Amino acid sequence: MKKWSIRIIGTIAALLALLVFAFMIWAQFDYDASPQAISYVETATPREVTFGKKTSDVGFIFYQGAKVDAAAYSYYGKQLAKDGHFVVIPKLPFRIALLDSSEGLDIIEDYPQVKKWYLIGHSLGGSAASTIVEQHPKIKGIVFLASYPIDSIDVPSLTIYGGRDGVLPVADIEKSKQDVRKDAVFHEIKQGNHANFGMYGRQKGDNSSPLTPKEQQDESLDEIKRFIDTP
16 A cells, blocks of 8 residues: 555544544533633634734634633733734634634635734644644644644644643653654643643643643743744
């Protein structure tokens, strides 16, 4: 069997496995944005939450984690908008990004004045975002928060993960290094966990962390800013 056939079959199998996992999550629980997260919301519509000016040079599209309210990631949007960037957090079907991973491509067309885009995804959201990262020339890179690509990607990438993550083992992050470029950046937040990448409370199966969500996200934002400023 040719290598490309094996790769296609492997990708399909990985997608199916992730969809099954996503359905299991969907059937069990929902995670709503905390009052603190909601306080950071700028503009919300039935389709998305946005921050900053749509005429900005740089835009970010943020894919939510499975079953997590899009507004739970508003702190990132608020802070990135302060730096002059435009941020869109789409409200994806049933809060499962894999059910409409191509939404990011529609967003790029909806805001044509933005010159370049970066994708950010938390958990399964990052895996979903990885499926479109090479499908538009305006997409210049991707940030994985406690996440990894479904298949090999050939774009600049940053992976941020928590050393106390009880949902996504650090060993899985290590394995994912074979699916990104050699110049990919990895950053461990030693006391970070899985849920602190958003603001939605405790997550089933996760470990506790001495950090607050804001503290973990501030460190993540420092890495994201450094990543996009790298030539």
